[in-house]
Amino acid sequence: QKEVEQNSGPLSVPEGAIASLNCTYSDRGSQSFFWYRQYSGKSPELIMFIYSNGDKEDGRFTAQLNKASQYVSLLIRDSQPSDSATYLCAVNPRGATNKLIFGTGTLLAVQP
Amino acid sequence: KAGVTQTPRYLIKTRGQQVTLSCSPISGHRSVSWYQQTPGQGLQFLFEYFSETQRNKGNFPGRFSGRQFSNSRSEMNVSTLELGDSALYLCASNRAGDEQFFGPGTRLTVL
Numbered sequence: 001q002k003e004v005e006q007n008s009g010p011l012s013v014p015e016g017a018i019a020s021l022n023c024t025y026s027d028r029g030s031q032s033f034f035w036y037r038q039y040s041g042k043s044p045e046l047i048m049f050i051y052s053n054g055d056k057e058d059g060r061f062t063a064q065l066n067k068a069s070q071y072v073s074l075l076i077r078d079s080q081p082s083d084s085a086t087y088l089c090a091v092n093p094r095g096a097t098n099k100l101i102f103g104t105g106t107l108l109a110v111q112p
Numbered sequence: 113k114a115g116v117t118q119t120p121r122y123l124i125k126t127r128g129q130q131v132t133l134s135c136s137p138i139s140g141h142r143s144v145s146w147y148q149q150t151p152g153q154g155l156q157f158l159f160e161y162f163s164e165t166q167r168n169k170g171n172f173p174g175r176f177s178g179r180q181f182s183n184s185r186s187e188m189n190v191s192t193l194e195l196g197d198s199a200l201y202l203c204a205s206n207r208a209g210d211e212q213f214f215g216p217g218t219r220l221t222v223l
Binding site: 088 | 170206210
């Protein structure tokens with residue numbers, strides 16, 4: 001079992017729709033959770049982080065965390081073609097400061 | 113506020129050579145993490161430095177090493193390069209709370 005799992009996609013959504021990206025993790029003691037966006041040929045860019053169960057909203061982005069189910073998700077409302085990128089889920093495992101375990105990423109394609 | 117700087121941006125080496133990559137974190141950040149990104153393995157953690165001390169290390173062979181200087185700048189070194197070391201090497205500048213901000217990366221090609 002991989003430590004952090006994501007569906008590789010591609011996930012295709014029409015412009016203006018909600019994109020839902022999912023991630024599961026295996027270490028129940030994981031403390032913090034991150035979503036990064038990576039455009040082709042570029043480095044990852046931090047979008048959201050979440051530490052507590054529930055929802056966290058920032059503009060068009062909402063991160064959701066359910067520690068009991070070991071599940072974290074990212075919702076992108078009003079998706080735009082410029083949101084087309086690979087979305088990486090990252091988890092900080094217990095006892096390891098500043099070490100992130102990344103999923104393989106989900107490729108999102110927003111169709112105009 | 114300046115972002116994370118990595119040099120060089122591109123590098124071509126041959127098998128058996130060694131290489132040194134440099135990273136300057138965001139001003140005020142004292143921790144730096146290094147990652148390797150390849151199409152097959154994705155983003156993998158190499159090591160993390162804080163105040164010149166390595167605190168965490170990933171599952172890479174001893175050919176991969178690093179260090180951090182008193183001004184928080186960090187270097188990583190790969191000795192005896194192999195074809196499989198071809199990758200994008202990313203440095204992340206770490207703010208308290210595990211938020212990591214990545215530099216543009218160094219793309220290493222080993223021929």
